[in-house]
Amino acid sequence: MMAPGRKRRIALRTAVIVAAVALSLTMEISGFLATPEAERDEISYTTLHAAVPLVFAACAGVAWRIGPTRIPSRLMIAVVVLWIPQSIYHVIGDLGWLWPIVRGVDLGWAVVTGVLVLIYPRGWLHGGFERWIAAIALVASLVNLVTVLLFGTPGPETCDCVPNPYQVAEIPMLFSTLDIAYRVIGGLLALLIAGRLLVQWVRGSVPARTVAFLMPLALLAWATTLAAQAASYAAQSTSGEVLETISLIAIASVPVSFVAGISHTRNMRARVADLMRITREGADRGLWAESLARTLRDASVRVYWWDEERGGYFDAAGVPIGPHVDPRGSQSILPVASPLGVPIALIRHDRVLTDNMRLLDGVSSALRLSVDNGRLRSEIERTLEQVRQSRQRIVEAGVDARRRIERDLHDGAQQRLVSLGMSLRLAADRAGELGDPELLTDLEAAIDDLTKGLRELRELAHGIHPSLLSAGGLALAVPELAGRCPVPVAVDVQAEGRLPEIIESTAYFAIAELLANVAKHSGGTRAWVRAHLHDHELELVVRDNGVGGASLDGGSGMLGIDDRIDAVGGRLELESPLGAGTTVTIRIPTAAAAGE
Incomplete structure (x- = not known):
């Protein structure tokens, strides 16, 4: 939702623009109606004349929204207010206190338009040339106002008005000379600004031309017609409808050109967002410089990265970067550093881009983000690799521990129990020979319990680490495992040769857990186990014809299987539609484990 303060600002701007437009149209319409019909301009010219301030007002609204500063929009509003047609004198001619002031500022719109061109595209005066031109125009305008107030007289050449109450002397020659000089100075200043802007555009780089691509043409057309009109005014002749029409169109194109230029600049900043696609993978230095040059449309862009070692x-x-850039040259340097001040890079770019600091700030932020992403990505990849290796070491340690426990049980407790069983058998035989049936019965019971305990111990040892897996791999261990499943299992094992021990152990216990799930949860009557080796990848498929509906978070041990598979770089896929059985596919790469 829009903030209340923002709503008030928008409402205020809208009110100012509407008021300025209303004032301008009121002056235009009232002046047209007050002018005798014989002296009125053509309707088409009057319409075009009235449209000029409307164009300035519309562009003021856009500049207010996207401009680099508030100055351009305010200058455009000032032009709307100062766009006073000569016919307004028929309305205010009887107001002696007013018409001399209006006459003194009736070309103020031209001065404001010139200043608007001078601040393009930065939004403020920058440099000695711009300041001097603005100062000369301002002084000339003040001199013209004072001249009109002190020496202006009503008449056909000025207006059919009441006497000027501010007049101190009637010197027609002085008034006419200063009036013509003011217009000539204005025309010359406009030509000077247009010429300078055009030369800069011709000599400029691609970025300079793209930023100021319309303004030179608009200003040149306006300055040319302004100079021609000043000459016609000096010669006391009419400038012609064609020339006046061209002048109006050129004037209206000035704010349009300004808005188009700052819109283009804004779009350039938006294109910096394209650089963010690079930041996802870190800063590839060659790609980064190429993408930056394309984004800024500046083929001269060079990116130099800080090398701590050198x-x-x-x-x-x-x-290495060359000599430091000449401050008066066409190139400039943008240093990029981390928030802590650690140098990252230097970006050498066209100097015209320094006028758009928001753009350069965006570029700096994108580069910092790219470097940070690259560093974080490397750290994450390094951490993930450490975690993967740690998990694999844990699995390998578990396999080794299982093998040691199985060996210790087989060589230690199991052998002792076998020896104890043999001793008890000898004792039972001796009791039979001695004719002691009670002792014989007790010894036989002990032998039977010992045999059961020895069987359970062997099954426990087999579950910890099957000896068949160590002896013959999956080809021997899986069929034996399937044979102990209460559900009939069809086995197809085609693993050529022996695989790394961690791979065989992981595959075996994954199959064991899946077959246990088949027996306990599937409700099926058949199961299938398939183990094939394809392109250094072991593929295991365990399928049943049960009720389906299994899931990785269903509490059936699937998460444990998935974790075990993931620890060796494998992946698990589960398909278990309701009523259609369950199929688990496991793929484990063997090349990496073999290499390790």
Whole structure:
């Protein structure tokens, strides 16, 4: 939701623009109606004349929204207010206190328009040339106002008005000379600004031309017609409808050109967002410089990266940065550093881009983000690799522990129990020979319990680490495992040769857990186990014809299987539609484990 303060600002701007437009149209319409019909301009020209302030007002609204500062929009509103047609004198001619002031500022719109061009596209005066031109125009305008107030007289050349109450002397020659000089100075200043802007555009780089691509043409057309009109005014002749029409169109194109230029600049900043796609993978230095040049449309862009070891800046090819850029040259340097002040890079770019600091700030932020993403990505990849290796070491340690326990049980407790069983058998035989049936019965019962305990111990040892797996791999261990499943299991094992021990152990216990799930949860009557080796990848498929509906978070041990498989770089896929059985597919890469 829009903030209340923002709503008030928008409402205020809208009110100011509407009021300025209303004032301008009121002056235009009232002046047209007050002018005798014989002296009125053509309807088409009057319409075009009235449309000029409307164009300025519309552009003021856009500039107010997207402009670099508030100055351009305010200047455009000032032009709307100062766009006073000559016919307004028929309305205010009887107001002696007013018409001399209006006459003194009736070309103020031209001065404001010139200043608007001078601040393009930065939004403020920058440099001695712009300040001097603005100062000359302002002084000339003030001199013209004072001249009109002190020496202006009503008449055909000025207006059919009441006497000027501010007049101190009637010197027609002085008044006419200063009046013509003011218009000539204005025309010359406009030509000077247009010429300078056009030369800068011709000599400028691609970024400079793209930022100021319309303004030179608009300003040149306006300055040319303004100079021609000043000459016609000096010669006391009419300038012609064609020339006046061209002048109006050129004037209206000035704010349009300004808005188009700042819109283009704004779009350039938006294109910096395209650089964010690069940041996802970190800063590939060659790609980064190429993408930056394309985004800024500046083929001269060079990115030099800070090398801590060598203590300098080097480009992607290892070429060091050259001498420092001449401040008065066409190139400029943008340093990029981390928030802690650690140098990252230097971006050498066209100097015209320094007028758009928001754009350069966006570029700096994108580069910092790219470097940070690259560093974080490397740290994450390194951490993930450490975690993967740690998990694999844990699995390998578990396999080794299982094997040691199985060996200790087989060579230790199991052998002792076998020896004890043999001793008890000898004792039972001796009791039979001695004719002691009670002792014989007790010994036989002990032998029977010992045999059962020995069987359970062997099954426990087999569950901890099957000896068949160590002896013959999956080809021997899986069929034996399937044979102990209460559900009939069809086995197809085609693992050629022996696989790394961790792979065989992981595959075996995954199959064991899946067959246990088949027996306990599936409700099926058949199961199938398939183990094939394809392109250094072991593929295990365990399928049943049960009720289905299994899931990785269903509490059936699937998460444990998935974790065990993931620890060795494998992946698990589960398909278990309701009523259609369950199929678990496991793929484990064997090349990496073999290499390790």
